[in-house]
């Protein structure tokens with residue numbers, strides 16, 4: 001385990017800082033990240049970059065560390081070594097609430113189990129964070145929240161509680177809730193895995209639309225067809241490492257690594 | 269944390285058992301009053317009256333007349349029981365909420381101390397706590413030169429508030445811990461800080477879960493207020509004893525005591541029914 005000050009002073013870090021104003025620099029930059037829960041190492045040196053407006057899909061077997069990687073990018077779990085930068089934030093160095101709020105304005109996460117707040121209506125779910133975290137004006141937030149719910153096709157369900165909505169509807173509210181923070185980057189963690197086949201489509205349509213509008217997206221998904229359709233780049237992870245990366249056409253049709261071939265033959 | 273089952277087929281059953289065990293731990297001793305209990309009580313009362321009536325000597329009033337004669341006094345005692353139960357519940361709940369909140373503090377000394385206090389008062393017998401308060405609290409205190417007397421019923425109320433506090437503390441801790449960690453995670457990813465998450469997201473969801481065990485606790489407390497008779501407070505049980513010794517007639521014991529129990533049943537049964545109703549409703553919703 002490397003200690004942090006050593007990482008901070010590394011030349012690559014300083015180089016990145018200097019290039020701060022470069023518009024072509026990636027919006028997400030993950031470099032050699034190691035992460036462990038206790039003695040179990042989950043991420044064993046993961047590096048990836050995502051450019052603004054890019055869509056990256058992460059595929060891989062269960063337990064390979066995909067969710068953990070997204071959690072690290074969102075600053076939900078600390079990392080042991082390496083560095084993660086999102087926009088202008090060194091995620092692994094954030095300490096205070098204020099810094100974390102600043103990061104989470106940039107990057108927002110949608111979960112497999114929706115995780116809506118069950119005691120609040122759909123509209124309140126969307127409005128809560130902008131009002132209480134960003135301290136924005138209530139009426140303005142309300143307008144934006146209604147617009148977001150309209151965008152995900154749920155304007156008429158604004159006063160329903162999560163318990164009264166279907167899985168697909170809840171997931172779309174969750175997406176609207178994340179968008180209400182006006183993030184630069186959206187993280188989707190197997191957001192369709194818990195849904196009925198019929199409702200998968202409505203959620204995928206919402207994500208597709210976001211990607212078309214230029215939202216930077218990192219998706220963990222088992223929907224291979226969808227990944228092939230919208231991804232600029234696909235990463236295949238296994239055992240806490242990125243085994244293979246490339247444009248979807250290459251990775252799906254001409255995988256180079258044996259492990260990738262084996263996985264794809266199982267899921268396709 | 270993720271738990272993987274070796275035999276996923278067994279999971280629903282296994283998790284239901286775990287849930288039941290956890291709930292029992294959280295909510296403690298449950299009172300499940302049923303209509304049949306009331307029926308049995310009524311039967312005992314009628315039998316008691318019949319036996320007593322058979323022993324009534326010529327010239328004495330009938331057993332029902334005797335009971336009716338004492339009813340206003342007993343009712344006054346009962347109101348006193350209720351007053352004690354309200355106050356003990358109020359004081360105990362407020363103190364318990366603070367104590368329970370301390371139990372989920374991030375500061376380890378605060379958490380450990382409150383854990384110890386909670387479990388000390390939760391596991392001590394109620395009667396012991398009652399005696400403890402009775403004999404350790406002075407009968408009057410002097411504040412700024414004025415003597416303020418502390419009547420016995422105040423001490424009894426405090427004595428009963430202590431176990432209520434401990435149980436409420438544990439109910440709160442259990443409720444907070446029963447909220448899925450994914451709620452914390454979602455709040456955190458939306459940049460809520462710990463305090464905001466607690467007050468806006470976790471605690472509001474806890475209220476529903478806390479209500480049934482809290483009402484159950486109240487039912488137990490109400491029945492426990494008769495313990496105050498042992499330390500000499502003028503509540504219903506004490507007054508019953510007084511009535512019995514004033515009558516000084518054989519055979520009244522069974523009818524009088526089952527009469528008193530009937531009063532408590534009539535008061536507590538609706539609370540028990542409502543508790544069951546709420547539990548069922550929340551169980552379906554979750």
Ligand SMILES: Nc1ncnc2c1ncn2[C@@H]1O[C@H](COP(=O)(O)OP(=O)(O)O)[C@@H](O)[C@H]1O
Nearest residue numbers: 037042061062063064065066067068069269270
């Ligand atoms: N909070 C945690 N504590 C301990 N181990 C964890 C925790 N979260 C995930 N893990 C472990 O990390 C590994 C990767 O998990 P995860 O990132 O959820 O994989 P994936 O999303 O690819 O299925 C798994 O072996 C899992 O058991």
Ligand SMILES: [Mg+2]
Nearest residue numbers: 066067189190
């Ligand atoms: Mg996962």
